[in-house]
Amino acid sequence: MMYNPMKETRTARALVMAALALLASPTKAQEPGDILWSTTLEQTVSATHSRPALGPDGTLYVMVKDLFAIAPDGALRWRAPLQSLSVSTVGVSADGQVHISADFGPQKVVIAYNPDGVEQWRTTVDATTSAFYGPSVGPGGDLFAVVGSQGGALGAFALASTGALRWNASGFTDEGTNVKSRDVPLGSDRFFVSERGVPCSPTGWGTAALSFAGDLLWCVPGLVQLRPDVGPGDVVYGIGFNVLTKFSSDGDVLWRFPFPPPVEPLEAPTVGPDGTIYVPEGNELWAFEPDGSVRYHIESGLGSAFGRVSVSPDGQVLLYPVGGSTRELIALDTASGSVLWRTALPYPPDGPPTFSADGQVAYVARWGGPQAPSELMAFYVGDPMTTSRPTADLPSGHVLSVVYPNPFNPQARFTLEVAQSQSVTIAVFDALGRRVALLQDGPLPSGAAHTFTLDGAGLPSGVYVVRALGETFESARTVTLLR
Numbered sequence: 001m002m003y004n005p006m007k008e009t010r011t012a013r014a015l016v017m018a019a020l021a022l023l024a025s026p027t028k029a030q031e032p033g034d035i036l037w038s039t040t041l042e043q044t045v046s047a048t049h050s051r052p053a054l055g056p057d058g059t060l061y062v063m064v065k066d067l068f069a070i071a072p073d074g075a076l077r078w079r080a081p082l083q084s085l086s087v088s089t090v091g092v093s094a095d096g097q098v099h100i101s102a103d104f105g106p107q108k109v110v111i112a113y114n115p116d117g118v119e120q121w122r123t124t125v126d127a128t129t130s131a132f133y134g135p136s137v138g139p140g141g142d143l144f145a146v147v148g149s150q151g152g153a154l155g156a157f158a159l160a161s162t163g164a165l166r167w168n169a170s171g172f173t174d175e176g177t178n179v180k181s182r183d184v185p186l187g188s189d190r191f192f193v194s195e196r197g198v199p200c201s202p203t204g205w206g207t208a209a210l211s212f213a214g215d216l217l218w219c220v221p222g223l224v225q226l227r228p229d230v231g232p233g234d235v236v237y238g239i240g241f242n243v244l245t246k247f248s249s250d251g252d253v254l255w256r257f258p259f260p261p262p263v264e265p266l267e268a269p270t271v272g273p274d275g276t277i278y279v280p281e282g283n284e285l286w287a288f289e290p291d292g293s294v295r296y297h298i299e300s301g302l303g304s305a306f307g308r309v310s311v312s313p314d315g316q317v318l319l320y321p322v323g324g325s326t327r328e329l330i331a332l333d334t335a336s337g338s339v340l341w342r343t344a345l346p347y348p349p350d351g352p353p354t355f356s357a358d359g360q361v362a363y364v365a366r367w368g369g370p371q372a373p374s375e376l377m378a379f380y381v382g383d384p385m386t387t388s389r390p391t392a393d394l395p396s397g398h399v400l401s402v403v404y405p406n407p408f409n410p411q412a413r414f415t416l417e418v419a420q421s422q423s424v425t426i427a428v429f430d431a432l433g434r435r436v437a438l439l440q441d442g443p444l445p446s447g448a449a450h451t452f453t454l455d456g457a458g459l460p461s462g463v464y465v466v467r468a469l470g471e472t473f474e475s476a477r478t479v480t481l482l483r
Contacts, residue, residue: 032382033343037074041374052354052363053090061090062365063100064374069117074378078117089183091137099135099143110135110159121163126153136184138212144184144191148173156193156210167214173197187234190217194224194238207238218251226268237269237277244279255292268308272334273315273433280305287337296337302330308352312359313431314465314476317381319362321349329364329379357431358463400468400475407482410456415449422471428454429465456481
């Protein structure tokens with residue numbers, strides 16, 4: 001059986017603390033969709049569709065005009081006074097250093113803070129437009145961002161973790177039209193830019209891939225108008241002109257899916273950890289397999305998505321933020337698209353939610369406006385095993401036991417019973433979606449409970465997902481390694 005590994009993510013943490021699961025999760029029984037807390041940020045700014053950033057210790061970072069650091073329980077940890085004219089993406093490195101871009105009118109700067117809120121450095125960036133994408137933090141700690149390069153400005157560029165300019169590439173002339181996304185999507189060794197004005201399309205839309213060293217790997221004119229997303233193997237999915245396009249890691253077009261008319265407003269795609277692609281279209285949701293076939297299409301009943309959707313770290317729960325007069329946060333089962341729960345919001349959300357590392361809490365932001373200040377809310381998502389896979393969806397007789405002991409050190413065990421003999425893959429993933437162990441990949445006979453051992457030797461403390469994928473079922477369990 002061909003196994004589709006979970007998505008390689010863009011940061012390589014040295015340590016994901018096991019305490020994070022305790023900090024980010026509720027301490028008492030909650031119902032999925034319950035509001036855990038709400039924190040007012042006292043400032044207003046125009047909507048930017050940015051999302052809160054999660055630090056390695058569970059701290060949340062949100063940029064309004066100032067930068068706010070919020071503890072997992074909603075308390076304010078610190079605030080950096082900036083009075084920036086625009087909202088920035090927040091990039092957090094593996095050591096907890098926080099990076100933002102600030103707009104002071106004619107001057108644009110990138111600023112780094114340590115986890116305690118002490119400024120470490122600031123680098124002035126020449127920019128001829130207000131559009132500034134990034135900074136996004138790469139695996140090695142370098143920062144990647146894009147500004148317009150007219151008039152000698154930097155264009156695409158990289159900064160070292162010290163703030164020094166590593167390189168820049170001209171030929172990017174964005175006019176600020178792609179304002180719904182301000183982060184830079186990263187692959188394993190490259191990053192991607194889709195905007196109006198790239199090296200192969202100076203005056204029109206295009207998509208470019210640049211290596212972390214600054215080399216132009218490929219560039220394709222047209223096709224994409226919204227922020228692309230990256231799948232396993234550095235394949236890229238982008239939407240433009242009412243068509244979803246998949247590019248290979250070399251920039252070749254692998255397939256295109258034209259949305260049937262009449263086409264409602266499309267949002268940027270989101271690639272789940274298992275490679276599934278999710279695209280909101282007005283009040284509809286499309287889910288695509290990596291080969292371009294449609295997994296499901298929900299035609300009504302959701303409300304119009306407000307920005308991109310978010311998928312939990314284990315790939316089982318999809319959060320669908322709804323704006324307009326509906327104002328809801330909707331949780332869907334990624335396997336079937338069925339609604340797990342929906343919660344009314346006191347305000348329209350602004351951008352995709354952010355999950356805690358264990359996937360049990362989601363954070364939704366509103367960046368404020370004339371009627372209300374900015375606000376950050378935390379929602380209980382629940383254990384994905386009880387939330388995202390209703391019993392009726394699982395074939396009778398396929399049972400993945402709990403992992404015991406939990407927490408564990410250094411070993412834990414679990415059993416899997418299958419009703420039919422079939423090929424089964426059992427893999428273990430860390431909180432960032434990286435596969436760290438493969439316990440089974442081949443035929444598994446029925447008629448008995450098969451025992452498997454998870455050996456934590458060589459793994460850092462943290463939350464892990466054990467996922468079993470068969471020909472007729474899939475199931476998963478979460479477990480914590482605590483040294």
